Amino acid sequence: MNSELIPLMVVFPLISAILLNLMHGKDRAVRVYGTLAMVVVIAVPLLAVYGNHLFGAHPAIDTPAETGIALGRINLAIEYSFGFLQRALIFLLAAIATFAVLSHTSNEKRASGVYLSMVMLSIAAVSAVVMANDIFNMFVFLEILTISQAAMVVAKGDIGGYKAALKYLIFGGVAGGAILLGIALLLGTFGVLNITDLGNALSGNTKSPIVLTAVGLLVIGWLFESGLFPFHTIKSHIYSSAKADVAALLQTETKIVLVAIAIILLRLFGGLSNMSAVMVGLSVITLAFGSVMALVQTDFRRLLAFAAVGQAGLVGIGLSLGTPDGIAASIFHAVNDALAMSLLFVTVFVIYEGAKTTEFSRLGGLLTKAPRLAFLQIIGIMAVSGVPPFNAYQSEYRLIGAAFQAGYPELGVVIILGTIVTFVALMKGFFLTFLKESTAVAAIGRPQLSNALPLVTFATMVILALVCLGIGLHPGPLYDRFADVAITLTMGV
Amino acid sequence: MIIEIAILFVIVASSILALVQRDLMRAVIIIGFQGLGLALLYQRLLAADVAITQAILGSALIPGLMAITVLKTRRYQE
């Protein structure tokens, strides 16, 4: 029943973070330890056995009458549950983080211990949020995630990064307060923090104003952590202010956290029809705003940041529907999109490293200089915007099917429109960067793009492209198991 | 009873007063009083452990950090 490896998925990155920070300044030690640690981080989720882990070994007990809780048994300990969904998400995160770490250690002249320790902290935080079956524990690790993400942006050391981090942390403080206030309301009314218990206590009791306020507050927290509608500009600002590997990691983390918190919300308040409608509405607005704002950007990084936020809206739509098909398709799309978007982020930031700018007015005609990059980028664009042989096609197709089945054909149309707008925006970026005739690049310092492609970065891009193609050709094994997860999830509701 | 109400009043009043100051140093000091009021209130509400933490952090360390920031930046709001 009890797998001892489950807590190590969080604890090992935490230990590594401490050690890496202590090693800061010792270049070799940081490189060697950072690489070895990533091997462990990838291996643990693959080796761990499915099951639950109780922290402190405190078992569930029969509820004494004096507690006032209307449940037969309650959990006393913080609980982690680990199943296929958790394994897939944590493995995806570990893989992208490995690319980030390797590209840091191979591209920079001096490896930075404190930066790698931030990567480790954010891995630990996301893993904890994905596995947590305790709502307060989820909150604590969300706070770690917020600060460490801001730190990764700050680590670049320019003023734009400071501004993005400031905005992110101020809103993060508000969102954290909102989540905790929601938790406080639920704790006072139902007396438990365990999500399974809370879901059982809540079922059939979703009309009181306290519960409605708590739902609203928790949804605000979800919107912030996943960069949906009112907070979409903050998330895109964060993405476009970070370095390439960090931006890829950040958007992967965001999508994973989006899925994780949305599933928690569904488990708690699945019976609440209004919440679903509100969540769908906000996701649609995010999709529309993200895609349209991507279209009008004049900077490739900002364009991509907004496209990533728009795709997060797409993921949110399916999860908010709450049907098994919708949830499965959304989780599948989150995974696909995280992979494809990471590929795109890496390509765009290779351009930035080479040309020192991503403004369209100063780019152009790079096709002859960097043909490999252009090829990989076009694969990424097709993968993100759901062009057939690639993976996002499979998930978007299923997402549209789920929208039709749930009785919202309009949503299907919205999804198609959003995808088309994203495709047009990305193709515009591709055209202006690679195809447009321009000599501006030559004037601003030789780009040396074909030489500026380090081996690790190139290998990363090729692997990501191959994975996108592979999932696109054989979606079955992955999607079927997500479908199982979704069915067991909605059974409990 | 009356003590708690007085403390509650002090808390709200000092929060608002701190926010309307143009002199940031004064705002920081007033926020220290708000933290102290909260600590006393926590003590009256039977949370002894939390009261100690709030007394130290809310009335000494956090205003201290803010005061450092004000010293390192500018004292008067522009």
Place this chain on the structure above:
Amino acid sequence: MNVDVQLWSFVVAGLLVIIGLYAIAFMDNLVKKIIGVMLVGDGVNLVLITEGFKPGGIVPIISEKLFSSGAVGDFANDAAYSLPFALVLTNIVIGASTLAVLLGISIKLYQHYRSLSVAHIFQEDDA
């Protein structure tokens, strides 16, 4: 004079959250905004503390006399609810950490812009 302390304490907690949100949304100075973030956290803490308060209860620390007499059940009935208090302890440190980072970033921004005004700092990219 008989006043419901718990009710007023909840009201004050709500007011602190609202004042904090007002400061974050409408105040221009960075230090004021940071004070606002702190006030939101304080308000949430006060909600939790008031939740743990039990009128006529005792501090949740058992005395040696009570423990050796074996009246643990009486203690559990009398003591204030201790779980929210523990959560508040956690949240206080979380708030302090966020605050420290925000203050550090404001110092860095001031060194660059020579100003703490948000309108001035974000003026070029606020289109």
Place this chain on the structure above:
Amino acid sequence: MNTKDIYEMRTVVAAVFLGIFSIFVLKALTSFEIIPGVSYVYNLQGPSIAPNMITVILFDWRGYDTLGEAFILITAVFTTGILFGRGVLGGDVKVRDTAATRQPSVVQKVFAAPLVFIIVAFGIVITLGGHITPGGGFQGGSVIATAFFLSVVVFGLRKNVFSLSHRSLETFEGVGALIYLCLGLAGLGLSGYYLYNVGADFYPGLGVAQWAVNLLSYPDATNAGIIPYLNIGIALKVLSGFCTIITVLMGAEKK
């Protein structure tokens, strides 16, 4: 629509949302009915571990949350380090000495040094008695951090009573966090559950070896097990965490 119009529109929207939000929150808070919930169970079972329920919840039932919270402080400390010198390209925090700017007066010197020692002693008492009396690692650690603050304000960064460099403070912090993590790992290795209170051995059926129970039980009348050790680790971490932040912020350039 120009920028100013958009800004005004935003303000109006924000005000409207703030109003709606206030009404909802105040309505919810004033119609609150509180039940004891799981706190009752904690208060019922807690006395057999240690007298102070809050410490028992913080370090036993929800010890893992406390670990997370410790790491929030650590993340904040690292982030301030990144802000003031550390970064992607290596480098380390540059701390400017503040002693040169102003000499402390004699009165300050005479009163500050003993006061610092008294506060430190008070902090140690609070930490070590945390499972019996109100207090614990956070409180004790932050009390000592105030002493550090006082000594930095009076004597300057370089020549204060503690005279700790940024580097050694970070080492202390790492050690404190590692104490916590390793006590958790001891529980994982000996019983199969992370952060199991090995010294108290609350659930004897788990097959924890007797030597480990003897090793990790606190020499005290109560059965607190590893809680006092966790307290010490947290105290070390909180104290050095806040000291680092103070050092870094005080040492920042005022350009």
